[in-house]
Amino acid sequence: MKNNNHWLRMQVTKRSLQRQILLWTVLPLLALWLAGAAVIYQVSFHFVNERSDAYLSRFAASLAQQVAEGAKAKHPVSALDIETRAQLLLKTAQEGQVSYALSTSDGQINIGVPRQPLVFDGSTANNLASHAFSSVMHREQSHRLMRAYFPGNPNLQQPAVWVEVSKNLTEQTQSLHQYMYRMALPLVLMMGIVSVLIWYGVKNTLRPLISLKQMVETRQAQDLSPLSLADAPEEIDALSNALNQLLASTEESINRQRRFIADAAHQLRTPLAGLKSQTELAMRENSPEGLRDRLNMVHTSATRSIHLVNQLLTLARSEPGSLNGIPKVKMDLARLVRDLTGELVPRALAARIDLGCDCLVQEAWIEGNSALLRELFINLVENAIKYIPRDGSVTVRLTETPTQYVVDVEDNGEGIPDADKQRVFERFFRREQTGNGCGLGMAIVREIVERHSGTVELLDAVPHGLIVHVVLPKNLISS
Template sequence: MQVTKQSLQRQILLWTVLPLLALWSAGAAVIYLASFQFANESNDAALMRLGRVIAQQISQSLQAAQSAPDKQQSLDPAVLTAQSRQLFAAVADENVHLAVQVGGELILGQPLRAFASEVSESAATIHEVHEVKVAQEPHRVLHIQQLASRNLPAIQIEIAKDTAAQSQAFQRYLLNMALPLVPMLLLVSVLVWFGVRHSLKPLRTLKLLVETRQAQDLSPLSLDNAPEELNALSSALNQLLASTEESMNRQRRFIADAAHQLRTPLAGLKSQTELAMRENSPEGLRDRLNMVHTSATRSIHLVNQLLTLARSEPGSLNGIPKVKMDLARLIRDLTGELVPRALAARIDLGCDCLVSEAWIEGNSALLRELFINLVENAIKYIPRDGSVTVRLTENEQQYLVDVEDNGAGIPDADKQRVFERFFRREQTGNGCGLGMAIVREIVERHSGKVELKDAVPHGLIVHVVLPKNLATV
């Protein structure tokens, strides 16, 4: 799989290797800082021990000088003991800067920072450590102040040591520590790359299966030993393929049935027209034209039903908006509009809305077609002097619409078949067998359901359930 800027493989590698690199870098920095701080503390402790030893040696030398007959030489460096001079020489060999002031008189070296003119009396001995730069080189400087006591003058000592060599040593230490991390990082990166590439192999296989598949091939995708996440993706794709295949099969059946159903009225229309053209008598011509009109009316009805069915197909509602509408008002208005047709067929049509307002989100044109089909079917197929009632009720989550008639009803064996396209229990009349199929499609597009029930003592109830997907206003 070619790696691009937006590739999943690159994103996984970046989110895996970069955090490791950041953690290793942070760990190396922490180790370096901790080691450097430890070195400074060790260096300061060494300077402190050296300063105490020097202060003790100077105090002993001054005490020896005080006990000498000539006390005027007490501040002279020559009066220091041989042990102190040897100590100074050892300090000089260690590249340590040393300055000593006794009783306000500088007796050894030159301080990097001027000694205090007066020694603080807050404590017998005061130690201060700070860092200064000498010739752009950092130095750790220790100041020791020792108060005067037993007729001995105050002592101030400054000890400084260059830290550049120490810093270089720890930089080398850090480099020596970081060098093994580089091949480790490379090794881990290679292992992660191989692991990610191996893990994404099923995804590349799925990509290859999809790319090499023919457009007409809607068989399920098969992946062996795929991870759980990819199995979920392949299952979703297989469901989509199955749904697409079902939709295509449905469309093929629809086209075949529609062609078959249209062929008959169109052929009859053509035949009647040809006969009318050869008819000489006005009465015969009028009869032929009536037959032509009947065939044309049936063809128009069939085409309108086919268009309504196509509009209610799955996926066809993407461009048809759903609006807030009052289902109770729609049912009352439709019932009123169909009363003249019911009276012409000597059918008693009534409306029983037990809900004053029933607000839902739906397509008003399709819902109108839904209830027109139900009421017209009831009017068409029940005997004269029958009755049809449209009833609207509700529960907590749904609106319930019943279209009840007192006709002969439908046997249980045919209750599901009437929803099939072009199924007609009776071949009489001008029906085309699409009315109930349209009802089912429209109800399903509105996330509802429809079923047929037996009325008491006889008759049929078409029970439609629509969800309350909009709060009542």
């Protein structure tokens, strides 16, 4: 129950790929549109200020120019003249609510109430034709304010002029807001349409993935046939191909296990049946000599069964897919060959076989499984000792090439006909039915060599005999 709850929690926390794609597509698009709207608003507001600033500058310059022209004509203008000129300018421009204040340095004209005092001092006089713009809030309304100083000309008795002009921007700002609101409506509609199109596109794109999910969920555990998706995108097709490769590998592994179990059951049936028969006969035997003979047969049959079981276990360990739990380590192949040859010398002497080792390489470092490689070379040497005539010779030779190590197990026996050189690597194939062999030795050799990315082949020795030619690559990478 606890595991089920944990699984349910994991299912709840899983994120939807479709939802993630939609979020990462729609949200950035929405952010870009909002940022674009903000930029458009700022640019529009900037243009409104620029237009207002240009108008305020012209208005202030026109009032100051009227004062200057009156001084040149020696007919000083009055405050009424300035106000008349200002009203005419305002009526002509139609710029909305504009207020102004003007003051001359001689004190003759002082119109309006400036927002800040107009002071004629030395620092101001030195700041020729100064203009200052600012945005201010007055009575909760936005105003654009310009203060301008126009220096006079004492030689022409032309006074200096301070002008402050303020324009109410509330109406223009409201118009800008209305424009932005009107523009937002089509943007929202476009956003909705684009979101629907994106959702439809994502859903349609992920449909093959959903189909693949449904195919896997509804498939029986025994069904290892390839998955088939028509018109799938490249990425989904690659996933489907990877799953098909996994299914094919699993099917091959299951078939190999089935064949192995069937072969093992078939091969074990005979020695076990013989062992049972021998024990039944031994139980009926009355004489000590007959009982001893029966027990010797039981021992021989048990020894053969043990040898068969050991061979089957070694074969199972060396098969593809079963090596994942067996580590590969850095090992010296030359030392392994020398040590194994030395260990098998007593057995060779007992069989009157001359066993020798010819290592032309002092060190041969590879990455491999020492237990399996040991089993490989024991099988080769023992097969040679077992099947060649007495007083024969067996030589284990280690050489190297730039990329490979080569181990040759050569004997001077009768050899193997070309027709049988490939068949000896088949499981349970025996050229001769004599002896206690089970026909697995060379099959084990081939499996171990293949698990180490090597090759093995049978060659004819000169003048007669057999060479088992094993090639192992250098610098193996552990799988």
